[in-house]
Amino acid sequence: MKFVIQKDKLAQSVQDVMKAVSSRTTIPILTGIKISANSEGVTLTGSDSDISIESFIPAEEKGKINVEVETAGSIVLQARFFSEIVKKLPKDTVEMEVQNHFSTIIRSGKAEFNLIGLDAEEYPHLPNVEEDHVFRIPADLLKTLIRQTGFAVSTSETRPILTGVNWRLENGELTCIATDSHRLALRKTSIDGANEGKYNVVIPGKSLSELSKILDDTNDLTEILFTDNQVLFKAKNILFFSRLLDGNYPDTSRLIPDESKTDVLVQAKEFLQSIDRASLLAKEGRNNVVKLSTMDGGMLEISSNSPEIGKVIEEVQTEEISGEELKISFSAKYMMDALKALDSSEIKVSFTGAMRPFLIRTPEDDSILQLILPVRTY
Structure with missing residues (x-):
């Protein structure tokens, strides 16, 4: 196998397939990257048997030459060393040549590496996926x-x-x-x-x-x-x-309440920032619990109390609160994760009681929802 390739294309492909390579695999050849070249281009493969990634670099793309293949063939090279070498090569083009006994030469400018490769025939084949559906x-x-x-x-x-x-x-x-x-x-x-x-x-x-x-x-x-x-x-x-994971996923539809006792409409950014501040003192037992209470005048009180550290209280003005009064505690991290996932300036939080799961949604959009179970605090 012998070819000359653009370094930036090779480096990008190596970076992509490295995401599937694990150093903890029980199959030694999977610590390597498989490199195959033919007249169409160069294919790199990485796998840890759970994930496999194949990246193809076409010989020519939009009139630009990426790869010139002189001799077709394939080799498996140690991923850790190969990826570091490619990153640090001095010139824009890289020449690779496999010689006897899988010895592989990588040249760029005045730098020349010689890596000991493995037989690509030993590399596991990728799964066969039928293209029916x-x-x-x-x-x-x-x-x-x-x-x-x-x-x-x-x-x-x-x-x-x-x-x-x-x-x-x-x-x-x-x-x-x-x-x-x-x-x-x-x-x-x-x-x-x-x-x-x-x-x-x-x-x-x-x-x-x-x-x-x-x-x-x-x-x-x-x-x-x-x-x-x-x-x-x-x-x-x-x-x-x-x-894919084996087994049946639990039926989650019955977890999602179809009624609420208290609804809060609030600006997402302001709400997120106040919970973030409250969580600074909420490090109790890794739960980082924050408390929320509804107040008169459409206000929410966000608070956190850590006996050894101190406490924080902040009031947040909502757009609207309807329904029953409420005091509830929840994980600040879970709430912040949920708010960051909703791409919306306004959010609606629907509570069904202090110990029941509550929903976070964007108004007028039922394609996305987040549900959080409250934390019992005594």
Whole structure:
């Protein structure tokens, strides 16, 4: 194998596939990046057997030459060293050549590295995904769906199914739900041309987080394909595979209250900042609990009390409060995460009592909601 490639293209592809390479894998060859070259261009692959990412660098793009391949072939190189080398090469072009016994020379300017490679034939094959049912989402919308739900997945392995985001596609509507059993994030969107497919799968939160880092903020369509145990996201020159989580996702619809006793309409930024300030003193037992009380004149009192540190009280003017008086305690972190996920200047919080889950929504938009369970304080 021998080719000359533009350094910036190679560095970007290496950065993308590195997101799937783990140093803790039990399969030694997976600590490497597979590099394959043919007349069409160069393909890089990284995998940890849960996530696999393939990045393709076309030989020519928009009349610009990216790669000149002299001899086709493939090799696996140690990811950690290869990625650092590529970053620090001195010139804009890189020449790579595989010699006998998988010895690989990387040249750029006056610098020459010689890495010992591994046989690419030993590298596991990527899953085969049938292209029967494909649906498409603009990349920027996909990133938004991930940002608005992924943060609420569980980080504990006691219930592995909750470490993923539940994607349900039915009648052309995609619903994404994440919960760690203390909070829940839900976002719906309609998908053009997806009226036939019907899916109910759980995608690991970690996979979606890595996918989001690779996707461009454009409205280019990303293709999504499911099999029994894999999902494939196809974006421009990128294939991103992830395994799906086994098991049934809990029915979360009964968690969401359909009535409320107290409704508060408030400016999101002001509300977020006051909770942020209250949380400065709310470090009790990692829960960082903040209290909220409704007051006369459409005011909210946000407070926090930590016996060893001190206390803070702040009043926030709302747009409107309706319903019963309320005193409730909740995790400041959960509330701030939820508010950051809602892209809105105004938010509506609906309470159903001091010990019942409450909802945070944007007025006039039922495609997104956040639910938080209160904290019992004595």
